[in-house]
Amino acid sequence: MPMTVHVDIVSAERAIHSGLATMVFAPGEMGELGIAPRHTALITRLRPGEVRVQKMDGETEHFFVSGGMLEVQPHVVTVLADTAIRARDLDEAAAAEAKRRAEDALAGKAAEFQYAKAQAELAEAVAQLRAIERLRKTKVS
Amino acid sequence: MAGAKEIRTKIASIKSTQKITKAMQMVAGAKMRKAQERMTASRPYALKMLQVIAHLSHASPEYRHSYMAANREHKRVGYIVISSDRGLCGGLNTNLFRKLALEIRDQRKAGVETSFAVIGSKALAFFRRFGGKVMAQVTHIGDKPHVEDLIGAVRVLLDAYEAGEIDAIYVAYNEFVNTMTQKPMIGQLVPIHAEKIEKIPTHWDYIYEPEPKVVLDALLTRYIESLVYQAVVENGACEQSARMVAMRAASENAGSLISELQLVYNKARQAAITQEISEIVGGAAAV
Numbered sequence: 001m002p003m004t005v006h007v008d009i010v011s012a013e014r015a016i017h018s019g020l021a022t023m024v025f026a027p028g029e030m031g032e033l034g035i036a037p038r039h040t041a042l043i044t045r046l047r048p049g050e051v052r053v054q055k056m057d058g059e060t061e062h063f064f065v066s067g068g069m070l071e072v073q074p075h076v077v078t079v080l081a082d083t084a085i086r087a088r089d090l091d092e093a094a095a096a097e098a099k100r101r102a103e104d105a106l107a108g109k110a111a112e113f114q115y116a117k118a119q120a121e122l123a124e125a126v127a128q129l130r131a132i133e134r135l136r137k138t139k140v141s
Numbered sequence: 142m143a144g145a146k147e148i149r150t151k152i153a154s155i156k157s158t159q160k161i162t163k164a165m166q167m168v169a170g171a172k173m174r175k176a177q178e179r180m181t182a183s184r185p186y187a188l189k190m191l192q193v194i195a196h197l198s199h200a201s202p203e204y205r206h207s208y209m210a211a212n213r214e215h216k217r218v219g220y221i222v223i224s225s226d227r228g229l230c231g232g233l234n235t236n237l238f239r240k241l242a243l244e245i246r247d248q249r250k251a252g253v254e255t256s257f258a259v260i261g262s263k264a265l266a267f268f269r270r271f272g273g274k275v276m277a278q279v280t281h282i283g284d285k286p287h288v289e290d291l292i293g294a295v296r297v298l299l300d301a302y303e304a305g306e307i308d309a310i311y312v313a314y315n316e317f318v319n320t321m322t323q324k325p326m327i328g329q330l331v332p333i334h335a336e337k338i339e340k341i342p343t344h345w346d347y348i349y350e351p352e353p354k355v356v357l358d359a360l361l362t363r364y365i366e367s368l369v370y371q372a373v374v375e376n377g378a379c380e381q382s383a384r385m386v387a388m389r390a391a392s393e394n395a396g397s398l399i400s401e402l403q404l405v406y407n408k409a410r411q412a413a414i415t416q417e418i419s420e421i422v423g424g425a426a427a428v
Contacts, residue, residue, distance in 0.1 A: 005187040012288045014182040030350045032177055043193070044350035045359055069360060071193050071347075078189055080363070083288050091296050098277035098293030104260065 003115065005037040005074075007053050009063055016063060022076050023054040027072050035072055042072040048127040049066040051079055051137040055057065066124055146414065148406040152399055156380045159395035165229070166388035172284055173320070178372045179285075180317065187367045194364060200346040204245050204354055207303060208331050208361045217254040219276070219298040219307040221330065223269075223314040223372050224261035225380040226281055227411035231387035233315060233379060235262045237325040242271065244327055256307060258294040260373060272311055276301065295369050299362065314387065315379035316371040321386060323379040330365060332424050 002022050009017040022036040027049030051063045068081040072130075198209065222241060224234045248255055256274040259265050260282070268275050277297035282290045301307045310331040316324040349356055 006407060008185075008189070010186045012183060012186045012363070012370050013179070015185050041345055041347045042350070043197070043347040043356055045356065069193075069356070069363070071189075078193075080186065080190060080193075080360075080362070090302075091292055094289075094293030094302060095277070096293075098258070099277055101280075102275045103277040111347035121423055 002056060002057060003037040005035070005039070005077055007077045007080040009051065009053075009065075009081060011068075011083050013083055015060065016081065017053065018051075019055065021053045021055055021077075025052040025054075026079065027051070027065075028070065033070070035077055038074045039072050039077075041074070042070075044070050044096055046070050046079070046081075048124065050131040051081075061134050062131065062138075066127070073089070145406055146410045148402055148409065152402050152406065155395050155399050155402070159399070161391055162388045162391040162395065166385050166392060169381045169385035169388060173378060173385055176284070176374065176381050177317075180371070180378050183367065183371050183374055184188075187364065187371060188366060190293045190360060191311045193397035194357070194360055195423055197360070199346070200353075204357065206361055208241045208365070209333050213308045213332075215253060215308045217256070217307045218248065219256050219258065219301060219400075220327075221258045221260065221294065221298060221310065221312045221369060221372075222264045223312065223369075224259075224264035225269070225376065226262045227380075228263065229387060230380050230384040233323060233383040234267070236323075237313060237315055238267050238271075240325040240327065244313075245273070256298075258298050260291065260294060263375075276309070278401070284377065287371065288366055291369050292366060294368050299331070299352045299365065306424045312369060312372050315383075317375050317378045318383070320382045321381055330368060333361075333364075335339065350375060 003004070004020040004022055005024065007017065007019060007021045007024055007124040008015070022037070026033045026035070027047045029045040029047055033044070037077065046068045048066045049064075053061045063079075063081075065079065066083065068079060070128055071078040071080065079110055198205075220241070222237075224237065230236075245255055254274075256276050256287045257268060259268060259275055259278040260280075262280040265275070265278055265280060277294040279290055279294045298307065298310050302310055309329060312330045313325070314327055316326040318324050346352075
């Protein structure tokens with residue numbers, strides 16, 4: 001029996017995956033990470049991209065994450081996935097938006113187009129496309 | 142038989158109302174199950190996150206994040222008020238607002254300033270009437286709320302907290318006890334209660350990428366957001382179950398109203414028939 005590590009992928013909205021794996025790949029902020037069982041304890045932020053989980057039967061499962069955190073302990077790997085692209089300026093934009101809405105609601109105005117939001121959606125779409133493309137390639141080969 | 146006809150149309154109208162309330166009850170029941178599933182589905186994330194935070198704060202005790210420091214005096218506090226977007230859910234929102242209004246009064250008496258971030262249009266309507274400093278609002282999040290819908294509103298208060306404009310953040314929402322009971326709750330969000338972060342003896346530390354401070358910042362923000370998300374989801378489950386109960390009561394009331402009216406109608410019809418017969422008999426006797 002090969003050495004395995006337990007992998008949990010959870011987001012704030014639901015548990016996405018849970019099971020044993022022989023190897024996990026994740027897009028860390030400082031570069032792509034490959035995590036084998038008994039990896040030393042590590043915690044890092046994730047970039048938007050795909051997390052690949054190599055299962056015991058040799059199959060690989062792909063998960064798209066829009067960023068988040070990766071926590072590694074020798075026998076447990078946890079991916080705390082974000083449900084949307086996060087960045088400091090984006091969060092600020094969302095905050096400004098919520099503020100503006102509060103002011104508008106009390107004044108009674110309609111919403112308008114948000115540039116930062118559109119940009120973020122584009123970035124997420126591109127990352128998603130890349131993940132899908134890679135998925136297709138692996139399926140064909 | 143003029144009275145009888147009136148009663149008949151009244152019964153018909155109540156019947157159609159009953160159909161609507163019955164349908165709403167069924168829809169709310171189905172939605173409630175889904176909302177409850179969402180509630181349980183969101184738990185592992187927050188739990189896992191708390192474990193990591195507990196470990197981190199233990200592993201590097203020299204760095205105390207401002208969200209965890211609890212020594213500030215509460216002079217100005219922020220509330221995140223979560224309500225439903227729609228009505229017809231019994232006293233759900235009203236109960237919460239009543240509790241909140243009492244709390245605000247107490248805070249004012251104690252000389253504490255309050256400001257609010259509002260989630261849900263019912264809460265917004267409340268603050269329009271009640272007055273108060275609304276810093277941010279999110280409405281129409283629907284039956285399937287997403288974390289990213291809430292980020293903005295939470296960020297506004299967190300920014301204010303970090304800037305020292307407010308000293309604590311509370312969240313007001315309905316707690317789901319069971320289908321019949323919902324409890325209005327006001328809980329402290331920031332600073333995070335120390336007892337929540339349990340003490341675990343550790344002999345090892347993580348490798349951090351990048352440094353611990355950045356990681357802890359990101360974790361804490363997400364943790365707080367996930368708590369707010371949980372509150373929103375829980376309030377959603379409350380809304381559906383409250384609506385289900387309210388609609389069931391409405392359907393039952395309509396039913397009893399219909400049977401009462403049916404009785405009156407039958408009496409009126411009987412009286413009309415009796416009168417007709419006596420008229421005929423009287424007429425025959427006269428001939």
